[in-house]
Amino acid sequence: MQLTSCSGSNAEETTNAESAAAEKLVSIDTTKIPGGKYGAAVRYGRELMLHTAYYIGPEGINGHYTGNKMNCTNCHRDAGTRPYAFNLVRSFKDYPQYRAREGRILSLAERINNCVMRPNLGKPLPLDGKEMISIMAYLKFLSDSSNVAQVKKGIKNLEVELPDVAASSDRGEVLYAQNCERCHAKNGEGKMRFDNVTYEYPPVWGLLAYRPGSSMHRVVKLAQWLKGNMPYDKTEVGKPFLTDAQALDIAAYVNDDKKHKRPLPKTTKEVDYPNYDEKAIDYDKGPFKDPFTEQQHKYGPYKPIIDFWEGKGITPTI
Incomplete structure:
Protein backbone atom coordinates (compact mmCIF):
# COMPACT_ATOMS: atom_id res chain seq x y z
CA MET A 1 0.00 0.00 0.00
CA GLN A 2 2.81 2.36 0.86
CA LEU A 3 4.56 1.70 -2.45
CA THR A 4 1.33 2.26 -4.35
CA SER A 5 0.77 5.52 -2.50
CA CYS A 6 4.27 6.78 -3.33
CA SER A 7 3.91 5.72 -6.93
CA GLY A 8 0.64 7.57 -7.25
CA SER A 9 2.10 10.68 -5.65
CA ASN A 10 5.12 10.64 -7.95
CA ALA A 11 2.92 10.16 -10.98
CA GLU A 12 0.74 13.07 -9.90
CA GLU A 13 3.79 15.27 -9.35
CA THR A 14 5.13 14.34 -12.78
CA THR A 15 1.79 15.15 -14.39
CA ASN A 16 1.63 18.49 -12.59
CA ALA A 17 5.19 19.32 -13.64
CA GLU A 18 4.45 18.47 -17.26
CA SER A 19 1.29 20.56 -17.11
CA ALA A 20 3.19 23.52 -15.69
CA ALA A 21 5.85 23.20 -18.40
CA ALA A 22 3.18 23.15 -21.06
CA GLU A 23 1.82 26.46 -19.75
CA LYS A 24 5.14 28.28 -20.12
CA LEU A 25 5.81 30.33 -23.24
CA VAL A 26 8.39 28.91 -25.55
CA SER A 27 11.72 30.71 -25.22
CA ILE A 28 15.26 30.41 -26.53
CA ASP A 29 18.50 31.74 -25.04
CA THR A 30 20.67 32.54 -28.06
CA THR A 31 23.61 33.42 -25.79
CA LYS A 32 24.00 29.66 -25.36
CA ILE A 33 24.96 29.06 -28.99
CA PRO A 34 28.13 26.96 -28.68
CA GLY A 35 31.56 27.80 -30.00
CA GLY A 36 33.50 26.01 -32.70
CA LYS A 37 32.53 25.32 -36.30
CA TYR A 38 29.06 24.09 -35.41
CA GLY A 39 28.41 27.27 -33.45
CA ALA A 40 29.62 29.35 -36.38
CA ALA A 41 27.14 27.57 -38.64
CA VAL A 42 24.35 28.17 -36.12
CA ARG A 43 25.20 31.87 -35.94
CA TYR A 44 25.27 32.22 -39.72
CA GLY A 45 21.97 30.37 -39.95
CA ARG A 46 20.46 32.86 -37.53
CA GLU A 47 21.91 35.73 -39.55
CA LEU A 48 20.29 34.29 -42.67
CA MET A 49 16.93 34.24 -40.91
CA LEU A 50 17.28 37.84 -39.76
CA HIS A 51 18.98 39.35 -42.83
CA THR A 52 17.98 37.06 -45.69
CA ALA A 53 18.01 39.73 -48.38
CA TYR A 54 21.45 41.02 -47.39
CA TYR A 55 23.06 37.60 -47.71
CA ILE A 56 21.09 35.76 -50.41
CA GLY A 57 18.62 38.28 -51.85
CA PRO A 58 18.56 39.68 -55.39
CA GLU A 59 21.74 41.62 -54.60
CA GLY A 60 22.99 39.28 -51.86
CA ILE A 61 26.65 39.26 -50.91
CA ASN A 62 26.74 35.43 -50.66
CA GLY A 63 24.46 34.46 -53.52
CA HIS A 64 21.27 35.43 -55.31
CA TYR A 65 18.60 32.98 -54.22
CA THR A 66 15.55 34.93 -53.05
CA GLY A 67 13.67 36.94 -55.65
CA ASN A 68 12.50 39.76 -53.40
CA LYS A 69 14.01 41.68 -50.52
CA MET A 70 11.95 40.18 -47.72
CA ASN A 71 13.55 38.36 -44.78
CA CYS A 72 12.56 35.07 -43.15
CA THR A 73 12.01 36.94 -39.90
CA ASN A 74 9.20 38.97 -41.51
CA CYS A 75 6.96 35.93 -40.94
CA HIS A 76 9.03 33.81 -38.52
CA ARG A 77 9.54 36.72 -36.15
CA ASP A 78 12.70 37.06 -34.04
CA ALA A 79 14.40 34.53 -36.31
CA GLY A 80 11.74 31.93 -35.60
CA THR A 81 11.81 32.20 -31.81
CA ARG A 82 8.89 34.54 -31.10
CA PRO A 83 5.78 32.81 -29.72
CA TYR A 84 2.69 32.73 -31.96
CA ALA A 85 4.65 33.87 -35.03
CA PHE A 86 5.28 30.73 -37.12
CA ASN A 87 7.62 29.60 -34.36
CA LEU A 88 10.35 27.23 -35.56
CA VAL A 89 11.72 25.66 -32.39
CA ARG A 90 10.22 22.23 -33.16
CA SER A 91 10.84 22.17 -36.91
CA PHE A 92 14.02 20.09 -36.72
CA LYS A 93 12.14 17.43 -34.71
CA ASP A 94 8.96 17.63 -36.77
CA TYR A 95 10.56 16.82 -40.14
CA PRO A 96 10.47 14.72 -42.27
CA GLN A 97 6.71 15.32 -42.28
CA TYR A 98 3.77 14.55 -44.54
CA ARG A 99 2.56 17.78 -46.17
CA ALA A 100 -0.94 17.82 -47.65
CA ARG A 101 -0.07 20.80 -49.87
CA GLU A 102 2.52 18.70 -51.69
CA GLY A 103 0.78 15.39 -51.08
CA ARG A 104 3.99 13.71 -49.95
CA ILE A 105 6.57 13.55 -47.18
CA LEU A 106 8.96 16.49 -47.20
CA SER A 107 12.40 16.69 -45.66
CA LEU A 108 13.30 19.75 -43.62
CA ALA A 109 15.56 20.97 -46.42
CA GLU A 110 12.67 20.75 -48.89
CA ARG A 111 10.45 22.68 -46.52
CA ILE A 112 13.09 25.40 -46.16
CA ASN A 113 13.28 25.68 -49.94
CA ASN A 114 9.47 25.94 -50.03
CA CYS A 115 9.84 29.23 -48.18
CA VAL A 116 12.71 30.38 -50.35
CA MET A 117 10.68 29.74 -53.50
CA ARG A 118 7.15 30.77 -52.45
CA PRO A 119 6.99 33.83 -50.17
CA ASN A 120 10.52 34.84 -51.19
CA LEU A 121 10.01 34.19 -54.94
CA GLY A 122 13.39 32.51 -55.24
CA LYS A 123 15.22 29.44 -56.44
CA PRO A 124 16.20 26.46 -54.26
CA LEU A 125 19.25 26.60 -52.05
CA PRO A 126 21.75 23.82 -52.86
CA LEU A 127 21.17 21.02 -50.36
CA ASP A 128 24.89 20.72 -49.58
CA GLY A 129 25.61 24.44 -49.63
CA LYS A 130 26.75 26.57 -46.71
CA GLU A 131 23.43 28.42 -46.48
CA MET A 132 21.20 25.36 -46.29
CA ILE A 133 23.50 23.59 -43.83
CA SER A 134 23.69 26.71 -41.64
CA ILE A 135 19.92 27.22 -41.55
CA MET A 136 19.48 23.57 -40.58
CA ALA A 137 22.20 23.89 -37.92
CA TYR A 138 20.37 26.89 -36.47
CA LEU A 139 17.06 25.00 -36.44
CA LYS A 140 18.80 22.08 -34.73
CA PHE A 141 20.11 24.44 -32.05
CA LEU A 142 16.58 25.75 -31.48
CA SER A 143 15.27 22.21 -31.21
CA ASP A 144 18.04 21.12 -28.83
CA SER A 145 17.68 24.12 -26.53
CA SER A 146 17.18 23.12 -22.92
CA ASN A 147 14.45 25.77 -22.67
CA VAL A 148 12.22 23.99 -25.19
CA ALA A 149 9.87 21.43 -23.69
CA GLN A 150 7.82 18.88 -25.62
CA VAL A 151 4.74 21.13 -25.51
CA LYS A 152 4.70 24.84 -24.78
CA LYS A 153 2.50 27.81 -25.49
CA GLY A 154 3.46 29.85 -28.51
CA ILE A 155 4.79 27.10 -30.75
CA LYS A 156 1.59 27.24 -32.78
Whole structure:
Protein backbone atom coordinates (compact mmCIF):
# COMPACT_ATOMS: atom_id res chain seq x y z
CA MET A 1 0.00 0.00 0.00
CA GLN A 2 2.81 2.36 0.86
CA LEU A 3 4.56 1.70 -2.45
CA THR A 4 1.33 2.26 -4.35
CA SER A 5 0.77 5.52 -2.50
CA CYS A 6 4.27 6.78 -3.33
CA SER A 7 3.91 5.72 -6.93
CA GLY A 8 0.64 7.57 -7.25
CA SER A 9 2.10 10.68 -5.65
CA ASN A 10 5.12 10.64 -7.95
CA ALA A 11 2.92 10.16 -10.98
CA GLU A 12 0.74 13.07 -9.90
CA GLU A 13 3.79 15.27 -9.35
CA THR A 14 5.13 14.34 -12.78
CA THR A 15 1.79 15.15 -14.39
CA ASN A 16 1.63 18.49 -12.59
CA ALA A 17 5.19 19.32 -13.64
CA GLU A 18 4.45 18.47 -17.26
CA SER A 19 1.29 20.56 -17.11
CA ALA A 20 3.19 23.52 -15.69
CA ALA A 21 5.85 23.20 -18.40
CA ALA A 22 3.18 23.15 -21.06
CA GLU A 23 1.82 26.46 -19.75
CA LYS A 24 5.14 28.28 -20.12
CA LEU A 25 5.81 30.33 -23.24
CA VAL A 26 8.39 28.91 -25.55
CA SER A 27 11.72 30.71 -25.22
CA ILE A 28 15.26 30.41 -26.53
CA ASP A 29 18.50 31.74 -25.04
CA THR A 30 20.67 32.54 -28.06
CA THR A 31 23.61 33.42 -25.79
CA LYS A 32 24.00 29.66 -25.36
CA ILE A 33 24.96 29.06 -28.99
CA PRO A 34 28.13 26.96 -28.68
CA GLY A 35 31.56 27.80 -30.00
CA GLY A 36 33.50 26.01 -32.70
CA LYS A 37 32.53 25.32 -36.30
CA TYR A 38 29.06 24.09 -35.41
CA GLY A 39 28.41 27.27 -33.45
CA ALA A 40 29.62 29.35 -36.38
CA ALA A 41 27.14 27.57 -38.64
CA VAL A 42 24.35 28.17 -36.12
CA ARG A 43 25.20 31.87 -35.94
CA TYR A 44 25.27 32.22 -39.72
CA GLY A 45 21.97 30.37 -39.95
CA ARG A 46 20.46 32.86 -37.53
CA GLU A 47 21.91 35.73 -39.55
CA LEU A 48 20.29 34.29 -42.67
CA MET A 49 16.93 34.24 -40.91
CA LEU A 50 17.28 37.84 -39.76
CA HIS A 51 18.98 39.35 -42.83
CA THR A 52 17.98 37.06 -45.69
CA ALA A 53 18.01 39.73 -48.38
CA TYR A 54 21.45 41.02 -47.39
CA TYR A 55 23.06 37.60 -47.71
CA ILE A 56 21.09 35.76 -50.41
CA GLY A 57 18.62 38.28 -51.85
CA PRO A 58 18.56 39.68 -55.39
CA GLU A 59 21.74 41.62 -54.60
CA GLY A 60 22.99 39.28 -51.86
CA ILE A 61 26.65 39.26 -50.91
CA ASN A 62 26.74 35.43 -50.66
CA GLY A 63 24.46 34.46 -53.52
CA HIS A 64 21.27 35.43 -55.31
CA TYR A 65 18.60 32.98 -54.22
CA THR A 66 15.55 34.93 -53.05
CA GLY A 67 13.67 36.94 -55.65
CA ASN A 68 12.50 39.76 -53.40
CA LYS A 69 14.01 41.68 -50.52
CA MET A 70 11.95 40.18 -47.72
CA ASN A 71 13.55 38.36 -44.78
CA CYS A 72 12.56 35.07 -43.15
CA THR A 73 12.01 36.94 -39.90
CA ASN A 74 9.20 38.97 -41.51
CA CYS A 75 6.96 35.93 -40.94
CA HIS A 76 9.03 33.81 -38.52
CA ARG A 77 9.54 36.72 -36.15
CA ASP A 78 12.70 37.06 -34.04
CA ALA A 79 14.40 34.53 -36.31
CA GLY A 80 11.74 31.93 -35.60
CA THR A 81 11.81 32.20 -31.81
CA ARG A 82 8.89 34.54 -31.10
CA PRO A 83 5.78 32.81 -29.72
CA TYR A 84 2.69 32.73 -31.96
CA ALA A 85 4.65 33.87 -35.03
CA PHE A 86 5.28 30.73 -37.12
CA ASN A 87 7.62 29.60 -34.36
CA LEU A 88 10.35 27.23 -35.56
CA VAL A 89 11.72 25.66 -32.39
CA ARG A 90 10.22 22.23 -33.16
CA SER A 91 10.84 22.17 -36.91
CA PHE A 92 14.02 20.09 -36.72
CA LYS A 93 12.14 17.43 -34.71
CA ASP A 94 8.96 17.63 -36.77
CA TYR A 95 10.56 16.82 -40.14
CA PRO A 96 10.47 14.72 -42.27
CA GLN A 97 6.71 15.32 -42.28
CA TYR A 98 3.77 14.55 -44.54
CA ARG A 99 2.56 17.78 -46.17
CA ALA A 100 -0.94 17.82 -47.65
CA ARG A 101 -0.07 20.80 -49.87
CA GLU A 102 2.52 18.70 -51.69
CA GLY A 103 0.78 15.39 -51.08
CA ARG A 104 3.99 13.71 -49.95
CA ILE A 105 6.57 13.55 -47.18
CA LEU A 106 8.96 16.49 -47.20
CA SER A 107 12.40 16.69 -45.66
CA LEU A 108 13.30 19.75 -43.62
CA ALA A 109 15.56 20.97 -46.42
CA GLU A 110 12.67 20.75 -48.89
CA ARG A 111 10.45 22.68 -46.52
CA ILE A 112 13.09 25.40 -46.16
CA ASN A 113 13.28 25.68 -49.94
CA ASN A 114 9.47 25.94 -50.03
CA CYS A 115 9.84 29.23 -48.18
CA VAL A 116 12.71 30.38 -50.35
CA MET A 117 10.68 29.74 -53.50
CA ARG A 118 7.15 30.77 -52.45
CA PRO A 119 6.99 33.83 -50.17
CA ASN A 120 10.52 34.84 -51.19
CA LEU A 121 10.01 34.19 -54.94
CA GLY A 122 13.39 32.51 -55.24
CA LYS A 123 15.22 29.44 -56.44
CA PRO A 124 16.20 26.46 -54.26
CA LEU A 125 19.25 26.60 -52.05
CA PRO A 126 21.75 23.82 -52.86
CA LEU A 127 21.17 21.02 -50.36
CA ASP A 128 24.89 20.72 -49.58
CA GLY A 129 25.61 24.44 -49.63
CA LYS A 130 26.75 26.57 -46.71
CA GLU A 131 23.43 28.42 -46.48
CA MET A 132 21.20 25.36 -46.29
CA ILE A 133 23.50 23.59 -43.83
CA SER A 134 23.69 26.71 -41.64
CA ILE A 135 19.92 27.22 -41.55
CA MET A 136 19.48 23.57 -40.58
CA ALA A 137 22.20 23.89 -37.92
CA TYR A 138 20.37 26.89 -36.47
CA LEU A 139 17.06 25.00 -36.44
CA LYS A 140 18.80 22.08 -34.73
CA PHE A 141 20.11 24.44 -32.05
CA LEU A 142 16.58 25.75 -31.48
CA SER A 143 15.27 22.21 -31.21
CA ASP A 144 18.04 21.12 -28.83
CA SER A 145 17.68 24.12 -26.53
CA SER A 146 17.18 23.12 -22.92
CA ASN A 147 14.45 25.77 -22.67
CA VAL A 148 12.22 23.99 -25.19
CA ALA A 149 9.87 21.43 -23.69
CA GLN A 150 7.82 18.88 -25.62
CA VAL A 151 4.74 21.13 -25.51
CA LYS A 152 4.70 24.84 -24.78
CA LYS A 153 2.50 27.81 -25.49
CA GLY A 154 3.46 29.85 -28.51
CA ILE A 155 4.79 27.10 -30.75
CA LYS A 156 1.59 27.24 -32.78
CA ASN A 157 -0.11 30.44 -33.87
CA LEU A 158 -3.03 31.77 -31.88
CA GLU A 159 -6.36 30.28 -32.92
CA VAL A 160 -9.16 32.48 -34.19
CA GLU A 161 -12.82 31.82 -33.55
CA LEU A 162 -14.55 31.35 -36.87
CA PRO A 163 -17.78 33.38 -37.13
CA ASP A 164 -21.02 32.35 -38.79
CA VAL A 165 -20.49 34.95 -41.54
CA ALA A 166 -17.87 35.30 -44.24
CA ALA A 167 -14.81 37.45 -43.75
CA SER A 168 -15.20 40.77 -45.56
CA SER A 169 -12.58 42.35 -47.79
CA ASP A 170 -14.55 45.62 -47.71
CA ARG A 171 -14.55 45.75 -43.90
CA GLY A 172 -10.92 44.72 -43.99
CA GLU A 173 -10.04 47.64 -46.26
CA VAL A 174 -11.25 50.08 -43.61
CA LEU A 175 -9.40 48.22 -40.86
CA TYR A 176 -6.23 48.09 -42.98
CA ALA A 177 -6.31 51.88 -43.34
CA GLN A 178 -6.71 52.25 -39.58
CA ASN A 179 -4.12 49.71 -38.44
CA CYS A 180 -1.72 48.72 -41.22
CA GLU A 181 -1.35 51.47 -43.80
CA ARG A 182 1.05 53.57 -41.70
CA CYS A 183 3.71 50.85 -42.07
CA HIS A 184 2.79 48.75 -45.10
CA ALA A 185 1.58 51.72 -47.19
CA LYS A 186 -1.73 52.41 -48.90
CA ASN A 187 -0.88 50.24 -51.89
CA GLY A 188 0.58 47.42 -49.79
CA GLU A 189 4.10 47.95 -51.10
CA GLY A 190 5.66 48.29 -47.65
CA LYS A 191 8.52 50.62 -46.81
CA MET A 192 12.05 50.02 -48.10
CA ARG A 193 14.90 50.58 -45.70
CA PHE A 194 17.09 53.65 -46.28
CA ASP A 195 19.90 51.58 -47.83
CA ASN A 196 17.59 49.72 -50.26
CA VAL A 197 18.91 46.36 -49.03
CA THR A 198 15.68 45.17 -47.47
CA TYR A 199 12.36 46.38 -46.10
CA GLU A 200 11.72 48.23 -42.89
CA TYR A 201 8.13 47.01 -43.33
CA PRO A 202 7.60 44.28 -45.94
CA PRO A 203 5.05 44.38 -48.78
CA VAL A 204 1.78 42.59 -48.14
CA TRP A 205 0.64 42.43 -51.75
CA GLY A 206 2.06 43.36 -55.14
CA LEU A 207 4.54 41.63 -57.43
CA LEU A 208 7.28 41.54 -54.77
CA ALA A 209 5.12 40.12 -51.96
CA TYR A 210 4.37 36.48 -51.15
CA ARG A 211 2.60 34.63 -53.93
CA PRO A 212 -0.53 32.47 -54.03
CA GLY A 213 0.12 29.06 -52.52
CA SER A 214 2.11 30.57 -49.65
CA SER A 215 0.73 29.89 -46.18
CA MET A 216 0.13 33.62 -45.66
CA HIS A 217 -2.19 33.62 -48.68
CA ARG A 218 -4.77 31.59 -46.74
CA VAL A 219 -7.22 33.87 -44.93
CA VAL A 220 -7.52 31.87 -41.70
CA LYS A 221 -3.78 31.21 -41.52
CA LEU A 222 -2.96 34.89 -42.03
CA ALA A 223 -5.63 35.92 -39.51
CA GLN A 224 -4.06 33.66 -36.86
CA TRP A 225 -0.70 35.33 -37.46
CA LEU A 226 -2.16 38.84 -37.48
CA LYS A 227 -3.97 38.22 -34.21
CA GLY A 228 -0.72 37.28 -32.47
CA ASN A 229 1.53 39.90 -34.03
CA MET A 230 -0.09 43.01 -35.47
CA PRO A 231 -0.03 45.95 -35.15
CA TYR A 232 3.50 45.24 -34.02
CA ASP A 233 3.59 48.14 -31.55
CA LYS A 234 0.15 47.47 -30.03
CA THR A 235 0.28 43.69 -29.61
CA GLU A 236 2.17 41.99 -26.80
CA VAL A 237 3.01 38.29 -26.79
CA GLY A 238 -0.20 36.42 -26.12
CA LYS A 239 -2.18 39.68 -25.78
CA PRO A 240 -3.81 40.52 -29.12
CA PHE A 241 -4.94 43.97 -30.14
CA LEU A 242 -7.15 42.89 -33.04
CA THR A 243 -10.30 40.89 -32.45
CA ASP A 244 -10.69 37.58 -34.26
CA ALA A 245 -13.23 39.09 -36.63
CA GLN A 246 -10.98 42.07 -37.39
CA ALA A 247 -8.00 39.81 -38.09
CA LEU A 248 -10.11 37.73 -40.49
CA ASP A 249 -11.40 40.82 -42.31
CA ILE A 250 -7.91 42.32 -42.71
CA ALA A 251 -6.64 38.97 -43.97
CA ALA A 252 -9.53 38.88 -46.45
CA TYR A 253 -8.59 42.32 -47.77
CA VAL A 254 -4.85 41.69 -47.96
CA ASN A 255 -5.44 38.39 -49.78
CA ASP A 256 -8.17 39.69 -52.11
CA ASP A 257 -6.70 38.84 -55.51
CA LYS A 258 -9.48 40.74 -57.28
CA LYS A 259 -8.21 43.96 -55.69
CA HIS A 260 -4.49 43.24 -55.53
CA LYS A 261 -1.90 41.72 -57.83
CA ARG A 262 0.45 38.98 -56.72
CA PRO A 263 3.34 37.17 -58.41
CA LEU A 264 2.40 33.98 -60.21
CA PRO A 265 4.08 30.57 -59.80
CA LYS A 266 7.09 30.18 -62.07
CA THR A 267 5.80 26.91 -63.48
CA THR A 268 2.38 25.69 -64.54
CA LYS A 269 3.36 22.17 -63.44
CA GLU A 270 3.01 23.05 -59.78
CA VAL A 271 -0.02 21.38 -58.20
CA ASP A 272 -1.04 22.15 -54.63
CA TYR A 273 -3.12 19.66 -52.62
CA PRO A 274 -3.16 16.86 -55.20
CA ASN A 275 -5.45 14.90 -52.84
CA TYR A 276 -8.58 17.03 -52.89
CA ASP A 277 -9.97 15.75 -49.58
CA GLU A 278 -6.84 17.02 -47.80
CA LYS A 279 -7.18 20.67 -48.84
CA ALA A 280 -7.13 23.26 -46.07
CA ILE A 281 -10.59 24.73 -45.58
CA ASP A 282 -9.38 28.22 -46.56
CA TYR A 283 -7.48 27.10 -49.67
CA ASP A 284 -9.39 28.74 -52.47
CA LYS A 285 -8.53 26.82 -55.64
CA GLY A 286 -10.73 23.91 -56.73
CA PRO A 287 -11.60 21.26 -57.50
CA PHE A 288 -12.93 20.26 -54.08
CA LYS A 289 -14.46 17.07 -52.73
CA ASP A 290 -17.20 19.04 -51.05
CA PRO A 291 -20.14 21.15 -52.32
CA PHE A 292 -18.69 24.55 -51.41
CA THR A 293 -17.49 27.26 -53.80
CA GLU A 294 -14.04 28.77 -54.16
CA GLN A 295 -15.50 31.99 -52.73
CA GLN A 296 -16.67 30.24 -49.56
CA HIS A 297 -13.44 28.32 -49.17
CA LYS A 298 -11.52 31.57 -49.34
CA TYR A 299 -13.65 33.86 -47.17
CA GLY A 300 -16.06 31.58 -45.31
CA PRO A 301 -18.30 31.06 -43.55
CA TYR A 302 -16.10 28.11 -42.67
CA LYS A 303 -18.25 26.26 -40.15
CA PRO A 304 -20.40 24.53 -42.82
CA ILE A 305 -17.20 23.26 -44.47
CA ILE A 306 -15.91 21.97 -41.13
CA ASP A 307 -19.25 20.32 -40.36
CA PHE A 308 -19.30 18.63 -43.76
CA TRP A 309 -15.91 16.99 -43.29
CA GLU A 310 -16.43 16.12 -39.65
CA GLY A 311 -19.69 14.47 -40.70
CA LYS A 312 -17.57 12.17 -42.86
CA GLY A 313 -15.28 11.37 -39.94
CA ILE A 314 -12.46 13.56 -41.30
CA THR A 315 -10.79 16.31 -39.29
CA PRO A 316 -10.39 19.23 -41.72
CA THR A 317 -7.16 21.20 -41.95
CA ILE A 318 -7.41 24.71 -40.56
